Amino acid sequence: MGTMVRSSHPGLIQASDGNLHVLVWTDSITVENLDRSRVFALALSAHHPQGIIALNVVAHGLSLPDNVAQRRANEISRSLDRLVTATIVVLPGEGFWVGAARAFLTGLNMVSPLRGKRTIASTVEDGTRTAAALSGRTAQWARHTAATLESWIEESRRAPG
Numbered sequence: 777m778g779t780m781v782r783s784s785h786p787g788l789i790q791a792s793d794g795n796l797h798v799l800v801w802t803d804s805i806t807v808e809n810l811d812r813s814r815v816f817a818l819a820l821s822a823h824h825p826q827g828i829i830a831l832n833v834v835a836h837g838l839s840l841p842d843n844v845a846q847r848r849a850n851e852i853s854r855s856l857d858r859l860v861t862a863t864i865v866v867l868p869g870e871g872f873w874v875g876a877a878r879a880f881l882t883g884l885n886m887v888s889p890l891r892g893k894r895t896i897a898s899t900v901e902d903g904t905r906t907a908a909a910l911s912g913r914t915a916q917w918a919r920h921t922a923a924t925l926e927s928w929i930e931e932s933r934r935a936p937g
Contacts, residue, residue: 782816785809789928790816793921795824796907800833800925802932805841807848814852817859827861831907833900835929836869862910864895866903900925 783790787803790813797820799813821828841849897903901922908918 783812785812788812789932792816792820794911795820795826795828796911797828797830798833798921798925799830800835800928800932801838802835802929804839805845805849807845810845810848810852814856817856821856821859828859829907829910830860830863831866831903832863833866833903833925833929834868835932836867860893862893862895864897864903864906864910866897866900868899900929 782792785808787801787806788809789798789800789802791798797813797817801809817828817830840846895906897906899922901918904918904922904925905915907921908914
C-alpha cells in the first residue's frame, strides 16, 4: 500500500492512497475529528477531481456519536456528496454494538445524499476488498491494506491514554 499517514489525532488516523481516503476511527467520534476528516477529504479531492472513495474503519465497541456529532456528520456528508464516489464503512465484530452502529448508519442513510454510495462491511478485509473492486486495485493490495489498518487499530489500543 502506497499509503502515507497524513494525520493522526486522538481518535482518528487518516491516510490517502491515490483517490482513497482512509479513516480509522479509534475512539469516540467527535465534531473536531469530523471536521478534520472534511478538511482532509477536500484536500485529497483537489488532487482527484474525478472523485474520492472513503474507507471508514470503526474500531469495535466505539460509542455512537452524540447528537451534535451526528448532525455534523450529516452536514459533512452533504457537503462532500459531489466529491465522494463511494464510501465504505467497516463495522467489525458482532453483537449489540454492531446492531446499534448499523441502525445509526441506516438513519444517516435516510437523510444523507451518500445514501446510494455507502456500503457496510463486517471486516477490515471485506472493506478493503470492496475499496479495491471500486478503484481497480488488486486483491494483494486489499490484503496488505487490511493488515496495515489492523495494525494501526492495534497500535491505538496499546497507546497510553
